[in-house]
Each structure stands twice: as structure tokens, then as C-alpha cells.
Amino acid sequence: MTPKAFAASILLDNRITVCVGCGGVGKTTVAASLALEAARRGRRALVLTIDPARRLADALGVEALGNQPQQLSRATLEALGVPAEGELSALMLDMKRTFDDLVARFAESEESRRSILENPIYQHASEALAGSVEYSAMEKVYEVWKNGDYDLIVVDTPPAQHALDFLDAPQRLIEFLESRIVQILIHPAMAAGRFGFRIFQQGTRRVLGLIERVSGISFLEDISEFLLAFEGMSAGFRQRALQVRSLLTGPQSRFVLVTGPSDESVLQANQFRRRLEGQGIELTGVLANRVCLWPDGPVPDEIEASPEDLQTLARALAEANGSDLPSEAAARAAVDAARGYAARVRRDARATRELREMMLSQGSFWGEIPEQSLDVHDLNGLLRIARAIFGEEEFSRGDRV
DSSP states (O other), rough: OOOHHHHHHIIISSSSSEOOOOTSHHHHHHHHHHHHHHTTTEEEEEEEEESSHHHHHHTOOSSSSOOSSSOOHHHHHHHHTOOTEEEEEEOOOOHHHHHHHHHHHHHHHHHHHHHTTTOHHHHHHHHHHTOHHHHHHHHHHHHHHTTTTTSEEEEEEEOOHHHHHHHHHHHOOOOOOOHHHHHHHHHHHHHHHOOOOOGSHHHHHHHHHHHHHHHSHHHHHHHEEEEEEEOHHHHHHHHHHHHHHHHHHHTTEEEEEOOOHHHHHHHHHHHHHHHHHHOOOOEEEEEEEOOOOOOOOOOSSSHHHHOHEEEHHHHHHHHTTTOOOOOHHHHHHHHHHHHHHHHHHHHHHHHHHEEEEEEETTTTTEEEEEEESOOOOOOHHHHHHHHHHOOOOHHHOOOOO
């Protein structure tokens, strides 16, 4: 797959691009770069991060991000070559608020909504549920997609050990709501709401009484109210979970794997790829970030310098530094540095070879983003990353490959 075809697939012909991969490989930066490039090609793009760190806000040059999209100014976008029809916005998931909004949407009445949101059991449980991030994240993606305000949503996921959990979260919720344990809990809770402690055996009553005294929560009453109200919303949650799963695995979504050039990163990337394939999800491409690349084609097997070469290099270094005194020591140091860098180039090529060849053999995209001499901390840095992925040539918005 060419860079042009890759760009069309993940920026123009779809609605959702999900960036996955292990932690520390620059996934947030890559996600923001993809959204910026989509805006430069005339799309209304949103980058949504699940990472609570400030990296995305810093890179976009905004003070802070919240649970509602924040759009970059027109002047900022024009300076980056974004046409009038293009937009770039960003959002950082507020997990608790997203889960509260979901409850409000599926509550059967205003009284039921208020009862759940004010219920102490829900307040404790929702913190734990939202803190696990996965279901809230996918609910937010679905909500933004359904609103239709953006042509493309680029999702920056958590690190690899949790990143596929968001794919499983809708199914896990369905299984939970349909599980026997929930049904077993709901019926006693209904009875408890009518008859109180009398339905429980003496030992159970003592345990519940102790919980109430220690926690200060009217445990039996609160949990019965919570389960009853939640049971009334289960159909809505179940339907939404199926819709979220269908969206993520459907033709409107693309998955891009971001990896580093180290052996460990590539190993995790391969494990990640196999898990995706196991769920019937095909990777559109892999982006290897912070790769050492030789400037002019393949790295030479050996870097040697004759005495004449050293003298020539010494004179060139002296001229570059504004000195009339060539230094052979400086020339030797430069040659040694080139040898060291060549070794790193060969190391990165060896580490990524198997994954690279596999992706190319499948017709998927393989891209390498060179290690940057400066940290990517602003929009110009994001633009450099986008150009490293897609090249410098202009792209017509009418183009399709």
C-alpha cells in the first residue's frame, strides 16, 4: 500500500481511525498528527484521547482539554495549511461524566435518573466503572460519531495491556447484564425494597448491619434501589453496547498500530496484531515511530576513512566551524559517531524486519517515522510527523485510490 492509498484509507474514506499500541511509543503524537493531516485535506477532524496526561493539549497549543471538543482557531489552522472547510478539534475523555451521561440517557424517567445519580452505591460503583475507562471511552466515540459533527474521529487509546479492552467492553457489559448473578441479585433486591431485613437469614442481617455501621451507608436500601433502577436500563445498555461493537468492527473504522523499533515494542505489536486478527479486525497499517534511518538509502556495511578522507573531512569541519585549523581528532570523532549511528540503524532494521515484511506481504501499509532531533511539543512538530508518514506532495481532496 502506498502512502497515498494509506492516507485515503485512514483519513478520507472512513469515519473512525483507532491508534493502538503499547505505551511510550508516541501514540498520542501520531494520533494528533493524523487528525492534523486530515484537517489539511479538508476534513472536519477530531482527535480523542483516553490518556489523562497533558501531552495532547501541549502539542496542540491549548491550555487544557475536557469532555467536550475544543476547536483550534482559524488563524492557527491557516498557518498550518488547513483549508477553509477543514477543522481540527480535540477532546480528553472525562470518564465519570461520560458514564453519568449514559445513565441519564437510558433512565426511564427523571426521577429514576436522579435516584441513580444520587445513589451512594452508584457513586462508588461508577467511579470504579469509569476508572476502568474502556466502556466510557467507546461510549464517547459512539456519541461523537452519532452526532455527525466530524468527518473523522482519531482515537488515541490506552497502552497495549489495556488498549483492546475497549473492544471487549461492550460485549463484557452485555454478558454482565445477562449473567445469572445479576438476575439473582435483582430479585432479592426487589424483595428487600418491600420487606427490608426480614427476608435475609440472621447471619446475613448481621453482616449487612455491620456494613451499614462501618460505612455509614444504608447498604440494603441503597443497593436495592440501585439494582432496581439499573435493571430498568439494561435493555438500553445492551442495545448501545451492540451498536458500539458494530461501529468499531464495521467498514467505517480503521485500525493503525503504532510501535517503536525496540525488540520489546515489536514483540508487543505482534501480540497486539494477533489479538486484533482473532477478533476479525484487519490492520490498515503499522507506523514504526522514532526509527533510526540512514539519510541516503541503505546504511553501508562498513564505515572506513583513509588518511586522505580524514584530512578532507577535517578541512570541511573547520570551514563549517569558521576555523582555519583543521582538526584530525574532530574528523575521527565524526567518523566514530557515524559508525555508532549506523549500528543503531542496523539494529532498528533487524528489530522491525519480521513485522515489516509481514505487513507488506498482506498489502498493508508500513511506515517509518524518523527519530526527531527535537521533541514534538507543538503543531509544527505534528506537521513534521505527518509529512514523514505521508510525504511532502500535495493531495487533492477529490482523489481516491
